[in-house]
Amino acid sequence: MDALYRENILDHYRYPRNKGHLDHPDIVYHDHNPFCGDEITLELKIRDGRVVEAAFDGRGCAISQASASMMTEEIIGKTLEELRGWTKEDILDLLGIEIGPVRLKCALLPLKALKAGVWGIEEWPHEE
Amino acid sequence: MKSLEQIRADFPILQRQVHGRPLVYLDNAATSQKPLPVLQAMETYYRQTNANVHRGVHTLSEEATAQYEAARSRIARFINAASAKEIIFTRNTTEAINLVAYSWGLDHLRPGDEVLITQMEHHSNIVPWQLICQRTGATLRYVPLSPEGRLRLDLLDTLLTERTKLFAFVAMSNVLGTINPVAELVAAAHRVGALALVDGAQSVPHMPVDVQALGADFLAFSSHKMCGPTGLGVLYGRRELLERMSPFQGGGDMIREVRLEGSRWNALPWKFEAGTPAIAEAIGLGAAVDYLAGLGMENVREHERTLVRYAVDRLSQVEGLRILGPTNGERGGVVAFTLEGIHPHDVAAILDAEGIAVRAGHHCAQPIHDFYGIVASARASFYFYNTPGEVDCLAAALERVQHVFAA
Numbered sequence: 001m002d003a004l005y006r007e008n009i010l011d012h013y014r015y016p017r018n019k020g021h022l023d024h025p026d027i028v029y030h031d032h033n034p035f036c037g038d039e040i041t042l043e044l045k046i047r048d049g050r051v052v053e054a055a056f057d058g059r060g061c062a063i064s065q066a067s068a069s070m071m072t073e074e075i076i077g078k079t080l081e082e083l084r085g086w087t088k089e090d091i092l093d094l095l096g097i098e099i100g101p102v103r104l105k106c107a108l109l110p111l112k113a114l115k116a117g118v119w120g121i122e123e124w125p126h127e128e
Numbered sequence: 129m130k131s132l133e134q135i136r137a138d139f140p141i142l143q144r145q146v147h148g149r150p151l152v153y154l155d156n157a158a159t160s161q162k163p164l165p166v167l168q169a170m171e172t173y174y175r176q177t178n179a180n181v182h183r184g185v186h187t188l189s190e191e192a193t194a195q196y197e198a199a200r201s202r203i204a205r206f207i208n209a210a211s212a213k214e215i216i217f218t219r220n221t222t223e224a225i226n227l228v229a230y231s232w233g234l235d236h237l238r239p240g241d242e243v244l245i246t247q248m249e250h251h252s253n254i255v256p257w258q259l260i261c262q263r264t265g266a267t268l269r270y271v272p273l274s275p276e277g278r279l280r281l282d283l284l285d286t287l288l289t290e291r292t293k294l295f296a297f298v299a300m301s302n303v304l305g306t307i308n309p310v311a312e313l314v315a316a317a318h319r320v321g322a323l324a325l326v327d328g329a330q331s332v333p334h335m336p337v338d339v340q341a342l343g344a345d346f347l348a349f350s351s352h353k354m355c356g357p358t359g360l361g362v363l364y365g366r367r368e369l370l371e372r373m374s375p376f377q378g379g380g381d382m383i384r385e386v387r388l389e390g391s392r393w394n395a396l397p398w399k400f401e402a403g404t405p406a407i408a409e410a411i412g413l414g415a416a417v418d419y420l421a422g423l424g425m426e427n428v429r430e431h432e433r434t435l436v437r438y439a440v441d442r443l444s445q446v447e448g449l450r451i452l453g454p455t456n457g458e459r460g461g462v463v464a465f466t467l468e469g470i471h472p473h474d475v476a477a478i479l480d481a482e483g484i485a486v487r488a489g490h491h492c493a494q495p496i497h498d499f500y501g502i503v504a505s506a507r508a509s510f511y512f513y514n515t516p517g518e519v520d521c522l523a524a525a526l527e528r529v530q531h532v533f534a535a
Contacts, residue, residue: 004477005532014533036473036489037503059503061471062533103477 029117199414
């Protein structure tokens with residue numbers, strides 16, 4: 001029907017992984033996308049510069065919520081140093097779909113929360 | 129009256145395909161499509177006449193001025209204004225409301241005064257008043273909504289008092305489809321000595337509007353929602369009010385004389401039109417109101433009344449679909465809705481893949497969505513060129529959206 005709504009996206013939307021809250025997270029960051037009203041709170045536990053636990057809570061469109069679910073799965077076990085280099089392309093590879101400029105904001109919301117929450121990076125001149 | 133088929137043939141864009149499917153354009157509350165006479169009027173102007181208005185004595189400038197001012201007169205007649213001097217061209221409805229907020233509001237509002245608006249306003253009739261009330265110390269109050277999406281008119285007598293200086297309200301909600309009793313609300317404002325500003329962005333394109341019968345002091349509307357081009361709006365204002373108001377923006381064309389010690393203002397309506405105006409756009413809107421008058425605004429309203437009744441019936445049968453706003457009685461051609469468990473952006477994206485254009489989001493009316501405890505909705509909005517077959521397409525596609533998301 002629509003290239004956006006592949007089965008893997010719908011699966012993560014219906015059955016989100018790592019959805020909920022952590023006990024005593026080291027980092028909590030809330031962000032939202034005023035354009036559609038997508039919301040996400042990202043929580044991380046960091047040990048020795050590595051993400052050991054990740055969770056998210058939020059509501060929004062299938063793209064934003066599937067992106068959050070996939071991203072949390074992917075970042076667990078990775079070092080912050082590795083993650084700092086993540087770009088739009090890493091998220092699009094995870095989602096495995098082509099996304100137009102309007103929905104890109106939905107897809108990138110979790111990565112935005114990660115970058116702002118861990119490094120305080122709020123502007124990405126080349127990403128949007 | 130032209131047949132629906134003949135009307136659709138006037139709109140070239142309605143013939144196009146989107147994602148390999150015939151376009152079903154249901155985003156008319158955001159902007160309408162444009163018929164050939166409007167496109168041709170603007171093209172002819174640029175090909176044969178283009179010149180600045182109110183300036184040169186050369187032939188082109190005189191012709192451009194005559195066409196620009198003739199458009200103003202046609203628009204005045206379209207809403208039955210007493211004079212073309214009461215028609216001020218702005219960029220859009222938003223700028224028309226801001227003009228009143230700044231020109232009238234800054235001079236007249238004081239601490240202790242109140243401006244009354246409603247909970248169903250578009251952001252363009254909320255934010256200017258928030259800004260002006262902050263600047264002047266006046267208080268902004270709201271007429272609340274009832275659960276079915278109408279104004280709580282039972283509270284009007286307590287909200288409208290001698291402190292109220294202006295009552296600004298929407299004639300038809302761009303989300304709920306609610307049609308407010310404009311003449312009654314204007315009369316209520318006048319009883320306490322307040323002025324009444326009507327946001328007609330969704331009413332002027334869709335139903336007969338007679339400013340003198342309504343008694344409105346100000347009426348704001350946009351060209352692009354009524355078959356005209358973007359970049360142009362209209363503020364109607366009663367002449368004696370406009371005469372007494374300060375200019376909004378300063379610059380060329382709005383002055384009678386400029387000395388280094390000070391300047392004197394041009395007469396109405398030019399006092400409020402600083403700088404080179406949107407000339408081709410005004411001529412385009414002139415062609416649009418001729419086109420609409422040719423169809424007959426009663427006929428436009430009747431077509432949409434039938435269509436929206438059918439849409440409400442048809443969409444109510446879609447499982448998990450909730451319509452915002454009144455589902456009984458009179459309603460404008462706007463149906464905003466939510467589908468249980470599916471975000472409106474996902475709904476709109478899947479509909480787009482089928483060639484169906486609807487809007488998703490808060491439609492510049494966040495307070496309405498807050499009232500219903502939702503962040504967004506999807507919205508189908510109709511115009512006189514939409515067909516019952518398109519409503520069927522929408523309903524069938526929504527059933528497929530349900531199917532895609534069904535676990």
